[in-house]
Amino acid sequence: MATEPSRPGTPDEIRLALRAAQLYHLEGATQADVAAKLGVSRPTAGRLIARARAQGLVRIEINVPDDLRSAVHADIESQLEATFGLIEAVVLGEVPDRSAASLLPLGRAAVGVLNRRLRPDDTLGFTWGPDTIAVAHELWTKSARCATVVQLDGSMTSGDYKTGVDYTLGRCATQLQATPVRLHAPLYADPATVTALENDSMLGRAMALGRGADIMMFGVGPVSTATTLFEGSYLDTAILDELRGLGAVGEIGGRFFHADGSDVAGSLAARTVSVGLDAIRACRTALLISGGKTKHEAVLGALRGGLATILVTDSECARWLLEQKESAAR
Template sequence: MQIGAGGSTEDLRLALRAATLYYLDGLTQAEIAARLGVSRPTAGRLIARAKAKGLVRIEVVVPPTLQDSLHADEERELEAKFGLTEVVVAGHGMDIGAPGRPAVYASVGRAAAALLMRRLSADDVLGFTWGPEQVAVATALAPGIASCRTVVQMDGAMSTASYQTGMELILSRSADVLRANAIRLPAPLYADPSTVASISSDSVISRTLEAGRRADTMLFGVGAASTSTTLFEGSFLDGRILDELVALGAVGEIGGRFFDAHGTPVVTELARRSVSVPLEDVRACAKTILVASGAAKHVATLAALRGRLAKMLVCDIDCARWLLESK
């Protein structure tokens, strides 16, 4: 049977009947074809015609009791605005000035862990930077759901201050839950250029950095170019360096490497002192997941998205709405 080009009453009656059987009764196209006495391709065309003629309306409804937990509209709008593969929006973020401890990131941590476990492949090398969001993600990983080949540290974490970066927890728990090998980067985040050149020639460190640069999946947070950043709190940076970075247009950092409002690396002496995966390699990675929460990180998150430094985003609803309102 051929569907008439003119859209006769009989054609539309059949299209309406096919759509009813498909959308309301749940029949397959093969079952519809048998019921209506047409071929399977014709059944498919009838269903498509019903939709094209406006005979079918499909509505996705969020139950009222879950409207504070599910944010499908914001997720789709952010994906379209920034060209992202996937966005997951969780609960509310913390206020500016609130302590940046992993517990306050539990909501985005659970959401990011679920996304990560869906996106990981068994042969993947997974790269992490350190920070409270990543600790929350590692804590939320569930055993037995996903696995990967290797978990690698993407930035140095050794500090002279009594500051816990959380990298050991991230690496050990992720490797355990994901049944992966763990590769540590036994180096500081920053050192003088000659020291960086020396430690980069070390076989263990160079192999670790190379593994991080070539990671199949990368998960990271962003830091602000301000005293609210964990780098300042952990005494990795001082006020003079921050002032210089801000004067050059820096608004945020990933793995200790700063970028401007367009996500372009800010090149200073600090870049030559960094022991971490360069932003160019982050941008080139096919599966990058940015986890962001808290108003202090809104500007840095926007810049990272503008610079295509993330393919996927997990953020709180306050951050999502701010990003959608941004120019």
């Protein structure tokens, strides 16, 4: 019968803790192996290993090779996760500009997240924009699977602006072997039209499916003329002025939020055809993909408002986010 060590802190206890740590950390033994080797129970082996670390008998160091230091930011990622309550943060060294090519590293990193977290019976929802186009571009066949891919926000407009919805929806559905669900609706309409669209049998189903998506992926937009909504003529300067006056700092799927992440009311809210911000907050996995200096305020507001459980961003944005938290604490 296995015997338990007694009187914690005695020389024998220290010796056992040190031996357990050597077996576990240096020789690759499992806790079951340690227990058998030392003649203790498995729970006791676990406690001995933990005690060795707590008493300073073990020091664990993580050494990043010099040639990878600019690409690996594990310390910043863990700080972001702790600071903003994230499930996961992925931080890249490259800082994107407004070109499509510069977003591809963010898209590639987001694909890595999807590969690990998508399940075959999941519904994946997305908002249209350059960030999710980059994700679609970087997907490859059989990397992951899901059941359905659904558009989360309307995209139709009177202009000829290319939103990338067809590309994103089609490529994601093909690469993930999923059923595509298109939201054939404008992003903004009269309130009565929005109500009618929600009550429509086809569009209402698409919107309901989007609200219940297991994973949502999206970027954020600033409240400025640099946003795709302005470039696509969805918004004009008068609406932007109104939004700024209401304290808006960013948008997701055409829905604007304050610096604390709360919804902006205003005239635009009732005219928006997209999943609500509350649906994003309730989503199991809300994947925010964004980078670049113009997006900093919007990303911070989204994190403060619980609008992301996973963040993929660049190191410059990540450091800025942490600095804002430290400044607020001071």
